Amino acid sequence: MNDSIDAALNRALGLTRPRYLLQRDKVNQTECRIPQSNRSPENTVLRKFIEVGKSTFCLARRQKLGWLAAGACALLVGCSDEMVPASVMGYNHMSDWGIESFTVDGAGGPNITPEAGGGKSSCCARIPVRWHAGMKVKVRWSYDTTQGGPRPPPPQEAVVEIPEYSKRTGNIQAHFYPNHKVKVVVSNYGIEHPRYPMSEEDKLPWETSKQLLEYEKEGKLPE
Numbered sequence: 001m002n003d004s005i006d007a008a009l010n011r012a013l014g015l016t017r018p019r020y021l022l023q024r025d026k027v028n029q030t031e032c033r034i035p036q037s038n039r040s041p042e043n044t045v046l047r048k049f050i051e052v053g054k055s056t057f058c059l060a061r062r063q064k065l066g067w068l069a070a071g072a073c074a075l076l077v078g079c080s081d082e083m084v085p086a087s088v089m090g091y092n093h094m095s096d097w098g099i100e101s102f103t104v105d106g107a108g109g110p111n112i113t114p115e116a117g118g119g120k121s122s123c124c125a126r127i128p129v130r131w132h133a134g135m136k137v138k139v140r141w142s143y144d145t146t147q148g149g150p151r152p153p154p155p156q157e158a159v160v161e162i163p164e165y166s167k168r169t170g171n172i173q174a175h176f177y178p179n180h181k182v183k184v185v186v187s188n189y190g191i192e193h194p195r196y197p198m199s200e201e202d203k204l205p206w207e208t209s210k211q212l213l214e215y216e217k218e219g220k221l222p223e
Contacts, residue, residue: 104137
């Protein structure tokens with residue numbers, strides 16, 4: 001790393017290097033090494049002061065870089081996690097507006113007519129194999145109307161949290177509700193399955209299959 005890049009990085013981190021630290025060791029160019037200095041007795045106090053100052057700066061810089069890296073990992077929902085492909089599908093819980101188009105973190109989903117969805121999907125987005133608390137996605141969508149119908153609302157976007165999903169992951173499933181509300185779940189089950197991660201109220205106008213509920217109670221429902 002040259003001096004101009006190093007200086008820019010330090011400014012970005014809010015750190016300013018003391019003038020005496022700008023001098024590099026001509027023998028050893030390794031960053032954050034204590035430079036060789038005059039070993040004469042009269043310079044001993046000054047040399048000790050410089051060593052302590054440089055060590056403190058190096059520690060602060062490394063800690064700041066660590067904090068920045070940790071923040072980046074949180075935004076990327078698991079920097080070291082294995083990522084797997086997932087199809088994007090959606091459900092429109094509204095009776096008056098269709099969904100002309102939508103994306104989840106940039107991955108496009110199909111258009112959806114009123115009170116419909118789940119029958120088709122688009123490929124592909126990528127999600128972590130393991131769920132993490134605080135996982136969020138950005139959803140963008142635009143409305144549609146019938147021919148000659150009223151003008152649809154303007155396009156919308158929202159950042160929503162993804163509820164916990166199993167190790168089997170599944171599809172990314174976006175749910176659109178009145179008043180510009182949206183929810184996103186990840187599941188390998190359909191919306192009528194008893195294990196679909198959504199309340200009965202949020203499923204409406206769909207509802208959990210009564211037959212599947214019976215199988216679930218009898219322990220006959222496969223994973």
